[in-house]
Amino acid sequence: MNHTAAHGVAEPLEHRSTNIPDRKILMWAFLGSDVMFFGALIASYVVYKGRSLTGPYPAEILDIPLTTISTFVLLMSSFLMVLALHALRENDIPRFRLWTFGVCLFGAIFLGFQVYEFRAFFQEGLSLQGNLFGSTFFLLTGTHGVHVSIGVLWLMSLLIGSYLRPIIRKDALNLEIAGLYWHFVDIVWIVIFTVVYLVEFV
Amino acid sequence: MKPSHEAGGSVHSYIVVALVLAVITYMEFALVEYDFNFLSPQAVIFWLVLLSVIKFALVVLFFMHLRYDSRILSGLFGSGLVIGVGMVLALSLIFAAFQGLSLAQESAGGEAEAAAEELIAERSLLERFLYPAPKDFGLDVSPTLPPPEIVGIKGELNLALTLPAEEAVGSEAAPPSEISAVAAFDWQELGASTYGNCAACHQPTGQGIPAAFPPLAQNLPLLYNAEGGRAYLISVLLYGLQGQIDVLGQSYSSVMPAWQQLSDEQIAAVLNHSLTSWGNDDLLADFNAIEPAEVAALRGQDLGPQQVLELRQQLVLE
Structure with a gap:
């Protein structure tokens, strides 16, 4: 499909020594740095694990069945994400819109679970300043939740944009980059789900 | 391609x-x-x-x-x-x-700790015999007795800075008085280093963080001056405090953890340190330094943080 570059709508890849679009490199560099960012938050959760002087303690309030469902929802949103990108590359616009809408919807469902969870925990007495578990838990999962929210808004803007102006080949690159971000949010949750939730109940 | x-x-x-x-x-x-x-x-x-x-x-x-x-x-x-x-x-x-x-x-310091505690208990008994109401502890710096060993053992774990310069100035400024120096519970340095545990929330300035962690400056003298305030302050450190409190017109509902892992000396010293820092000493009606023996006497009651809150509610604050 590289011949479409001749029409001037695609990025002229030939001019780059790496043969990779700049913005895609930029996104991967950002994701590499974001790994370190989450590494710091996960490390702070891990080193303060089991050191809260007062409750509520993680084993008292974490809910594995509920979180397994929200984890599943986020994983499936990643699946819809690759389907959306595939459809756009195949020029199947209705499917691209359907799958992208699905990603946004699943992302919103995940956020809904998180809001529900935060509310329930707060009512149990867990707070940012109450104990070490609360501080490190809300900081870690809250930062992840902000990432998910940004991803949902980003993908929604691409979806809405597809109705407002004609779709060009560059849109596939835009969607691919947004998709990389979305998958990254998913893999961060894979780690959080294991480190924060599952290991607590072994 | x-x-x-x-x-x-x-x-x-x-x-x-x-x-x-x-x-x-x-x-x-x-x-x-x-x-x-x-x-x-x-x-x-x-x-x-x-x-x-x-x-x-x-x-x-x-x-x-x-x-x-x-x-x-x-x-x-x-x-x-x-x-x-x-x-x-x-x-x-x-x-x-x-x-x-x-x-x-x-675990290695266990024996030394027990010996040091004994020594301190003896000294405070002697001191109480000689000086029923000791005054001006702030100026009494013991020139003869080294600080009890326990200071070295626990003090190393505290991340707080102890300032050797300050210590030197203190011992020069205070003329070594023969008998009272032997009797005094030397809390200055220990109090300052133990306060490192508190400074993360209550801040090095004792001002706390508005709406999150209550100030110690101006607040402690009110509690200390009230009847039963002395025991209440010790109980807060031993058993923690949980529930909503009003401090200097501001409401707080954070949790104060229990600090039972600190020694009697550390708890007494850090209370004395906080009671005499940040201008608090000017607000005290009549300050007698809190003794490790008083802390020891209040240990083992197994109060909960809510019960400490009840203690607080019984205080009549000015």
Whole structure:
């Protein structure tokens, strides 16, 4: 499909020594740095694990069945994400819109679970300043939740944009980059789900 | 030439990956939720980590296409990943080592600690015999007795800065008085170093953080001057405090942890330090330094943080 570059709508890849679009490199560099960012938050959760002087303690309030469902929802949103990108590359616009809408919807469902969870925990007495578990838990999962929210808004803007102006080949690159971000949010949750939730109940 | 990002992704492979991800998530759930008696806890953790690494790798390699993409991208992401994982491991090791060290020191120092406590108990008895109401502790710096050993043992673990310069000035300024110096509980330095535990929340200035952590400046004298305030202050350190309180017109509902792991000397010293710092000494009606023996007397009551709150509510504050 590289011949479409001749029409001037695609990025002229030939001019780059790496043969990779700049913005895609930029996104991967950002994701590499974001790994370190989450590494710091996960490390702070891990080193303060089991050191809260007062409750509520993680084993008292974490809910594995509920979180397994929200984890599943986020994983499936990643699946819809690759389907959306595939459809756009195949020029199947209705499917691209359907799958992208699905990603946004699943992302919103995940956020809904998180809001529900935060509310329930707060009512149990867990707070940012109450104990070490609360501080490190809300900081870690809250930062992840902000990432998910940004991803949902980003993908929604691409979806809405597809109705407002004609779709060009560059849109596939835009969607691919947004998709990389979305998958990254998913893999961060894979780690959080294991480190924060599952290991607590072994 | 076909652009690299076009290769390798068929809908079929995506469906397979998604199914594997779903199955692995269910396996993780089952490992935690159902009892697998034949697996030790270590084995369960091993499998949980392995399964999540597989999920992580599947998403990165297939959904994010890194398997088919340029090595430059793998390098960018991989270097961040190595540093991030290394940071988690390094910090975990450092914290584990630090905890092991403090445990070892506590057990090794057990005997010395008991001896030091005995010495201090004796001294405070002698002191009370000679001076029923000691005054001006602030100026009494013991020139003859070294600080009890316990200071060295616990003091090393405190991250607070102890200022040797200040100590030197103190001993020069205070003319060594012969008898009272022997009797005095020398809390100045110990109090300042123990306060390092408190400064994270109550701040080095004793001002606290508005609406989060109550100030000690101006607040402690009110409590100390009230009847029963002395015992209340000791109880807060021994048993913590939980519930809503009003301090200088501001409401607070954070949790004050219990500090039972501190020695009687440390608790008495840090209270004396806080009561005489930040201008608090001017607000005290009549200050007699809190003695380690008083702290020892209040230990073993097993109060809860809510009961300490009740103690506070009984205080008549001016």
